[in-house]
Amino acid sequence: MRWLALVAAVLAAFIAAIVLGPAHLPPSELLRSPIVWDLRLPRALLAVLVGGSLGVAGASLQSLVRNPLADPFLLGLSGGAGLGAVLAIALHLGGPWALPLAAFLGALVALGLVFRLGLVGGAELDPRILLLGGVAVGAFTGAITTAIVSLAEASELRNAYLWLWGGLSNASWATVRLIALYVPIPLFLLLTAARPLDLLVLGDESARYLGVEVGGTKRRVYLAASLLTAAAVSVSGVIGFVGLIVPHLGRGLLGTRHRALLPASFLIGGTLLALADTLARVAVAPREVPVGIVTALLGVPLFVLLLRRWSAA
Amino acid sequence: MRRSLSRTHVAGLALAFVAGGCRPSTNRAPEAPPPARRVVSLAPSITELLFALGAGAQLVGRTTYCAYPPAALAVPGVGDGLNPNVEAIAARTPDLVVLYRSPHTETAARQLGSLGIATLVVHHDRLEDIATTARQLGQATGHADAGSAIARQIDSALAAPPRPGPHARVAHVVWDNPPIVIGGGSYLDQLTHLAGAGNVFHDIATPSATVSIETIAARDPDWIAVLRETADPSPPDYAQRPEWRVVRAVREGRFLFLPAELFGQPSARAPEAVAYLRRVLDRFPLPPPAPQ
Numbered sequence: 001m002r003w004l005a006l007v008a009a010v011l012a013a014f015i016a017a018i019v020l021g022p023a024h025l026p027p028s029e030l031l032r033s034p035i036v037w038d039l040r041l042p043r044a045l046l047a048v049l050v051g052g053s054l055g056v057a058g059a060s061l062q063s064l065v066r067n068p069l070a071d072p073f074l075l076g077l078s079g080g081a082g083l084g085a086v087l088a089i090a091l092h093l094g095g096p097w098a099l100p101l102a103a104f105l106g107a108l109v110a111l112g113l114v115f116r117l118g119l120v121g122g123a124e125l126d127p128r129i130l131l132l133g134g135v136a137v138g139a140f141t142g143a144i145t146t147a148i149v150s151l152a153e154a155s156e157l158r159n160a161y162l163w164l165w166g167g168l169s170n171a172s173w174a175t176v177r178l179i180a181l182y183v184p185i186p187l188f189l190l191l192t193a194a195r196p197l198d199l200l201v202l203g204d205e206s207a208r209y210l211g212v213e214v215g216g217t218k219r220r221v222y223l224a225a226s227l228l229t230a231a232a233v234s235v236s237g238v239i240g241f242v243g244l245i246v247p248h249l250g251r252g253l254l255g256t257r258h259r260a261l262l263p264a265s266f267l268i269g270g271t272l273l274a275l276a277d278t279l280a281r282v283a284v285a286p287r288e289v290p291v292g293i294v295t296a297l298l299g300v301p302l303f304v305l306l307l308r309r310w311s312a313a
Numbered sequence: 314m315r316r317s318l319s320r321t322h323v324a325g326l327a328l329a330f331v332a333g334g335c336r337p338s339t340n341r342a343p344e345a346p347p348p349a350r351r352v353v354s355l356a357p358s359i360t361e362l363l364f365a366l367g368a369g370a371q372l373v374g375r376t377t378y379c380a381y382p383p384a385a386l387a388v389p390g391v392g393d394g395l396n397p398n399v400e401a402i403a404a405r406t407p408d409l410v411v412l413y414r415s416p417h418t419e420t421a422a423r424q425l426g427s428l429g430i431a432t433l434v435v436h437h438d439r440l441e442d443i444a445t446t447a448r449q450l451g452q453a454t455g456h457a458d459a460g461s462a463i464a465r466q467i468d469s470a471l472a473a474p475p476r477p478g479p480h481a482r483v484a485h486v487v488w489d490n491p492p493i494v495i496g497g498g499s500y501l502d503q504l505t506h507l508a509g510a511g512n513v514f515h516d517i518a519t520p521s522a523t524v525s526i527e528t529i530a531a532r533d534p535d536w537i538a539v540l541r542e543t544a545d546p547s548p549p550d551y552a553q554r555p556e557w558r559v560v561r562a563v564r565e566g567r568f569l570f571l572p573a574e575l576f577g578q579p580s581a582r583a584p585e586a587v588a589y590l591r592r593v594l595d596r597f598p599l600p601p602p603a604p605q
Contacts, residue, residue: 022524023531034559039527042556150396169491169525172556286517286528288491 055269058243075134080110348455476509
């Protein structure tokens with residue numbers, strides 16, 4: 001039943017994203033209009049893919065570092081991606097793919113730095129060092145980004161703003177194809193780590209006794225979750241809050257077993273972002289608000305409601 | 314050279330211009346203070362206006378963006394004007410600093426005031442703001458007649474009867490990702506209207522706003538107006554992107570390239586800008602040419 005409800009929710013959010021928009025289209029024209037085929041459809045698909053990816057990355061990372069506050073961007077990736085994008089803008093790199101690629105590379109560099117830091121205490125990625133390293137790398141790249149932004153020309157800042165606050169206005173069939181081809185690989189890697197992740201949550205020692213290859217599993221989960229986040233950032237900038245709250249919603253609905261939690265996080269993340277983006281496009285039409293604002297406005301009350309219910313239970 | 318002389322003016326001017334603002338038109342100075350001799354301008358539109366008033370020789374500091382008229386480039390830069398560097402400005406020993414109103418500049422204005430430097434904070438989004446500022450700056454710099462003359466020109470341009478239709482419908486797209494367009498609160502909206510065309514985003518009250526490509530497609534402008542630094546006639550990069558080709562004007566290559574030097578800031582040359590836009594629109598009369 002719960003799975004049915006989750007699938008129904010993501011379908012409903014997807015359909016709403018296609019039917020609703022600032023342009024008024026009569027139902028008879030919906031299937032023929034290029035506004036639907038070339039704008040709303042790729043944007044809705046991208047919202048589901050990006051939201052789902054952030055949800056799964058968040059769920060995996062929270063278990064990996066055994067910290068309910070972990071979020072895909074806490075580990076320095078957003079700072080790296082933002083720096084990459086802002087550098088590309090400041091260096092006037094041309095072409096439609098220069099910015100996403102630079103954001104992706106920036107996230108990879110941050111990932112590499114944090115990963116290297118995480119190995120300091122041995123090969124088993126100490127969660128505390130990962131978290132601290134992520135926050136430190138994030139702060140450092142953030143400082144460089146702000147320095148570049150405050151020295152760059154005013155008109156160029158607008159694009160940087162999008163990358164730092166998130167938005168899906170970049171959506172096109174090309175971005176959807178790219179993400180749809182890329183995302184299944186890290187998603188598959190994480191799903192195959194579902195059982196070891198269940199055990200890792202109990203602690204490294206317990207997991208080892210139960211037969212988990214702790215170091216290898218952690219590295220695989222960290223890299224797959226980070227690559228997933230980096231891809232999401234490269235097409236939509238830093239959309240906050242989805243990766244933080246979605247795993248908690250998933251646990252509340254379907255429990256803590258990762259074989260259920262990871263797919264559920266994908267569906268919930270996709271639903272939340274598709275709904276949030278629809279609201280971002282429609283709520284103040286003809287204007288549009290950054291989608292990260294809506295994910296927070298939508299997610300926080302929901303989160304608070306569920307927190308109260310869970311703590312009462 | 315004039316440095317020692319200018320310092321004597323500083324104290325007397327200190328409070329005369331603080332918190333000026335352009336709307337509503339006020340001239341609070343109880344007695345006319347002596348004209349400012351060393352002026353720092355913290356916005357390109359202010360720099361241009363000072364030169365138009367004949368006060369260019371009194372300008373001792375400008376922003377890095379002040380490029381018009383070309384003579385402005387000879388004036389030393391004091392930063393980007395958006396986050397004023399009070400020390401760099403004070404180092405030019407001005408007796409008047411003119412700032413564009415924003416939270417950052419109002420803080421800077423207070424700091425300059427406490428250093429005993431007179432400030433004038435102006436608001437330049439609409440053409441009537443230029444008329445008001447022209448009068449204020451004209452008086453402050455000893456070019457009151459020139460200020461009134463510019464204000465009259467702008468006022469009469471604004472009062473010109475509307476052109477008979479049909480009106481071309483224009484969208485000013487200033488950024489592609491996220492798409493940012495010019496709304497009814499901007500002088501570009503006024504220039505478009507005065508040239509006998511309409512801004513399809515006139516209903517948005519702010520000077521600019523983020524919208525979705527879908528909204529631009531639905532408003533279906535006849536033209537996409539783009540500011541250009543150079544005379545390059547090639548369409549902007551985003552014109553090739555499939556999501557932008559949903560917009561008819563983009564698909565049909567209907568771009569109006571407006572020189573940034575004339576349209577990039579509200580100025581005393583508004584009548585010239587209107588005439589330019591009229592000429593461009595008249596060259597491609599409605600109904601629009603067949604799709605390519």
